[in-house]
Amino acid sequence: MPDQQVTEFLTGRIWLREHAPFPREVIDAHIESGHIHLKPGIDSSQSTFLFWQLNKYVCNRCHNSNQTLFHTFDCARCNKKCVYCRHCIRMNRVSSCSELILWNKEPARGVKLHEFNWSGTLTPLQQKASEELLKSVERNESHLLHAVCGAGKTELLFPAIFASLLEGKRVCVAAPRTDVILELFPRFQKVFPKTVIHALYGGAPDQEGFAQLILSTTHQLYRFEEAFDVVFVDEADAFPYYADETLQRAVVKAAKQGATIHYVTATPTDSLKTTNKSFLSRRYHGHDLPVPMFESLWGYNRRLNKGKVPQKLQEWIEEKQKNNIPFLVFLPTIDMLENFPGDLPRVHAEHPERKEIVMQLREKKIPGLLTTTILERGITIENVHVAVVGAEQKIFTASALIQISGRVGRSFNYPSGDIVFFHHGITHEMDEAKSSIERWNKL
Amino acid sequence: MNCLICGSPFQSAPTWKSLILYEIQPNACTRCLIKFQKTDHAIDFSDFQGTVYEGMVDEVTGLYTYNAAMKNYLHQYKFMQDVALSQVFAEQLRHVFNQTEGIIVPIPMHPEKKRIRTFAQVDELLKSAGIPFQHLLTKIATSEQGKKSRKERLEASTLFEVIGKVEAKTYILFDDIYTTGATIHQAGKALKDLGATKVEAITLIKG
Incomplete structure (x- = not known):
């Protein structure tokens, strides 16, 4: 035994x-x-x-x-x-x-006793997408859920996950970033109170029992093989997932043979191939997505190197500070972030107190924040306005710019706000981001 | 190539020196390397005066401070067993050892501990830098220095045994980190007791 x-x-x-x-x-x-x-x-x-x-x-x-x-x-x-x-x-x-x-043999098995404890309501669009996803999961066909930033996509997964759990299947929700897993864990625990759920990320505590539902960073899936009957990859377009082939292979390896993998994303790439597709073009509050404005900032690099903030940018920052509006300024490199003149707080991937500083912005203890693309997704700050400096640089791909624009106007009370691309020349990627957003707004 | 520490791609600028003279190409990017802080002055070990270890070591040089970047480096190198990181300080070590004259003796690890870690981190640093060395010492006590106070370390029975022949020459001990100095002084005493004329020491880090 x-x-x-x-x-x-x-x-x-x-x-x-x-x-x-x-x-x-x-x-x-x-x-x-x-x-x-x-x-x-x-x-x-x-x-x-x-x-x-x-x-x-x-x-x-x-x-x-x-x-x-x-x-x-x-x-x-x-x-x-x-x-x-x-x-x-x-x-x-x-x-x-x-x-x-x-x-190798006699694996642990999931139970069929689960409770679905969710009383929220879905918009008709969310409802439709949710039903389509559920149908795909039941038919074991792969599904791509394309939902614009702030559409409320996590809720859509609940019915499909619940149906799978009831059949005794083992389910995995994977996302590239730890922050996302940490945010999802308490929500899932509330919705599925009788299910053993584990959250796996670098530095996660040991958790007991056989988890039938696992929330995991895509990195942690390296440690699984032929484990899951159903896999959902959230934010499938996020760094480093799309750029790291081993992470994509890890997801496939973690799924059992014949199991299907479903994707959820705001900016699907052509490489994501699925049998079925749903598109959620409206935010949950029903308002349009804020459309980015292009603002030239010629020679901003030279000016910053001299230790001066370019005038237009300075005015934009001062205006936000005066009106007490929280703001984010996205910069293309850590170098530029660290050498940016003035004493505005700043965060990048290696910053040890990233979470605390973002929390301070949310609580309005600091006026605004300089950041790298690390904050491009997964964060919600009420009424935040956003500027991208050097939007023409290579790191700002169309999907990164769409994600960054998606930080603005997410709350019911403040459905709009500034999203400005400060640039030294307009790139194809910038155009693509803007036209995609405009197209979705018209749908 | 990609930086051994942060993994991001970088290019090292070609210099006249690297073109004409032999120079080990850097394996880490500038952004990672500038986080290591150099210390140039010799380590003060006057606290050994009046003990049996007085005069057992003539000079100790530590190359870097034990700052956050160095802590991370050492963690990844020693405890996560990333042997490749032994190359990061290769050029620096080569430069420092070129200016010294003497037989280089790395501080050894206990054989059982070495088997568990799968490599001797001190030896690997020298190997990567292409510095010839001799194993003249072997460690006989297994207990770890890191968990003891300075007093306990000094009162501990002999840590090392000499294997091989010690002559009336200069020896240069090499270790990864100098904390209280007990290890270096014990090793110095072992060598001087058998006739070494001068014992210097170089450590990568001054803890």
């Missing part, structure tokens, strides 16, 4: 043997009984090119095959040349002499 805790933990997971949260003898016994299957950490294949011996490595946990992210060293454990994967090293190192464990 396999141990219940081990079964519940390992079902669907792929884990480093040396870091399993169970005593070594327990793991050994389950290997002996055939419940745990072993895999080497790194697969290598050799090829010869003329006289060169080329080794090609693949990490069996994160499926990384970028050879520059493998490092070879003299290992004091196996006393050989060992290779390890640098790509997923933050989840404990996988090397050629480490072993991965997978659950």
